[in-house]
Amino acid sequence: MSVPQPQDGTPILELRGVDKHFGAIQVLHGVDLKVYPGQVTALVGDNGAGKSTLIKSIAGIHPIDGGQLLFEGKPVTVTGPRDSAALGIEVVYQDLALADNLDVVQNMFLGRERTKGILLDEASMEQAARDTLAKLSVRTLKSVRQLVSSLSGGQRQTVAIAKAVLWESKVVILDEPTAALGVAQTRQVLDLVRRLADTGHAVVFISHNMVDVFEVSDRIAALYLGRMAADVPISEVDRTRVVELITTGRSGDLGIEPAAVAEVGA
Incomplete structure (x- = not known):
């Protein structure tokens, strides 16, 4: 379960100058991002900042138009979801x-079933599911044979995260995992996010909830209208500065250059 980590401080995933257009509209403008193994990187930004486009570009759903993706320090080409999944x-x-x-x-x-001859290998799949949940210290599920329709929101989120981990992933991107959850369920999911990082995974945590972000994250990357305003250790900022980065693209000495902010806002 523990993921091998580079010893030289190399980001496991790095974006350099990534651009993305949809027709005549440019959604991502020269975005830089570094994601490290064993850490939770919070990706924050207002609605329309480009968060969804960014993660879908990493996932290969929207191939990038410019810039470079590096994985474990090496340039890679991601033209579709299979390429992204193959990297981990x-x-x-x-x-x-x-x-x-x-x-x-x-x-x-689902979609990656194990077989034994022409039959499904139910015993092998059930054991692998149990092992994955156990390694993530998940104790909120009564049975791995429960129908998903019977699960709470927090339990569903747990299953979705465990599914991602099952496939020997190295980077797990979580899109608003605590949205619409109650207090107890949010606690369960945040604990699981932290355990993911502690087992060596690089976690990208997308959230609008600053309380959750500051509780669970090691780094924070703030997008402003398709530009990366800051990508820094979370210890270097407070909530006020993060809100300023999200809403204006700049906070003190951090953020987009003033001339660029004026250009974006024009």
């Missing part, structure tokens, strides 16, 4: 993409 990048989207009519095991192996 898994994305848990906000809709979770779980099938209510299937149980936990069936969801975790």
